[in-house]
Amino acid sequence: MTEISIRQPDDWHAHLRIGSLSESVIDLFNVYGRVVCMGNLADPIDNLHKIISYRSNILSSVDFLPIIGAMLTKNSTLEKWIKITNLLYGRVFIKYLPEGVTTNSESGIAWPELENYYPILELAQDRRIPFLIHAEIDRDLKTGELIPEIAREKAAVPYVEKLARDFPELIINIEHVSTRAMVDLIMTHDNLSGSISPNHLAHRYEDVFDEQGNLFNVHKYFKPVAKAKYDQAAIIAAALSGDKKFFFASDSAPHYQADKEKFQKAGAFNALTNLTYLCEFFAEHNALEKFEPFVSESGARRYGFPLNDRTIKFRRETWTVSLIYRGIVPDLAGRIMKWKVIE
Numbered sequence: 001m002t003e004i005s006i007r008q009p010d011d012w013h014a015h016l017r018i019g020s021l022s023e024s025v026i027d028l029f030n031v032y033g034r035v036v037c038m039g040n041l042a043d044p045i046d047n048l049h050k051i052i053s054y055r056s057n058i059l060s061s062v063d064f065l066p067i068i069g070a071m072l073t074k075n076s077t078l079e080k081w082i083k084i085t086n087l088l089y090g091r092v093f094i095k096y097l098p099e100g101v102t103t104n105s106e107s108g109i110a111w112p113e114l115e116n117y118y119p120i121l122e123l124a125q126d127r128r129i130p131f132l133i134h135a136e137i138d139r140d141l142k143t144g145e146l147i148p149e150i151a152r153e154k155a156a157v158p159y160v161e162k163l164a165r166d167f168p169e170l171i172i173n174i175e176h177v178s179t180r181a182m183v184d185l186i187m188t189h190d191n192l193s194g195s196i197s198p199n200h201l202a203h204r205y206e207d208v209f210d211e212q213g214n215l216f217n218v219h220k221y222f223k224p225v226a227k228a229k230y231d232q233a234a235i236i237a238a239a240l241s242g243d244k245k246f247f248f249a250s251d252s253a254p255h256y257q258a259d260k261e262k263f264q265k266a267g268a269f270n271a272l273t274n275l276t277y278l279c280e281f282f283a284e285h286n287a288l289e290k291f292e293p294f295v296s297e298s299g300a301r302r303y304g305f306p307l308n309d310r311t312i313k314f315r316r317e318t319w320t321v322s323l324i325y326r327g328i329v330p331d332l333a334g335r336i337m338k339w340k341v342i343e
């Protein structure tokens, strides 16, 4: 097959940033019908005023429908979330970034304190607002010791399991699933689903960290970190399974090259390659028929949205990913891609 048309996809998790960084990347997302725009800015998007202003800014320059992943933070209250959902139903999801686990998560709530915010989760359950979790924990709660980055998602499994039991009707999505343990947990609870980023299909832990666990390739450093073969194989199998519980979300997270190299910022800017990488991934696994459900159907169904009407077309044609894009080093820089989006 040399050409394939599929229904227009959605990106259920992207960091569109703000200011010049946002201006550098935002047009790349016009290929999608809907984009969940994460609110982990330096000043986190966590109240009605900030959500409206961030969303209007995005809306004024794009073709896609922005849905804001508004942050659950220490400033969140039930009253604020009632207002938000009254006004913006279907245009806002709740994003839970536990305190300290990644970029701009300082105002996040630590796992053990989450129970104090259960009234907000009850509201989300009643009103069918998706609850998106960055499922990692960075410290052992008993000893206070830092957990190695590679083990942080697995360490969060018991916390996610408790939440899944406490809220049987809540739409809980585990963002960028990266471990076999989390895939297994998702499979055993009806209220859990998991989004998959190409980051965890394409990269391995040993491409990023040496044997002592030292980071040597900051351009492949994102969180949750790339995993070793055992876990990567489980993510690949979940993506290829065709199970509606697993669907695409890019987790595109640009940082300017200088910032990334100087401050070792986590985040892969994969927006240039996501769809063509996935087209190649499904084609090479002889599973092209699973491509469209993965990128364009299962996520929309999970979150209760109609499928997009438009289609996009791919052609088998090579091109090389640029080494630098508007000051940002793209994921897969220099790689020869086998498919191209042509219309």
Ligand code: DOR
Binding pocket: 015, 040, 102, 103, 134, 221, 222, 223, 224, 253, 254, 266, 267, 268
């Ligand atoms: O690698 C990551 N970068 N993971 C996240 O969860 C946040 C993101 C960012 O905002 O840079």
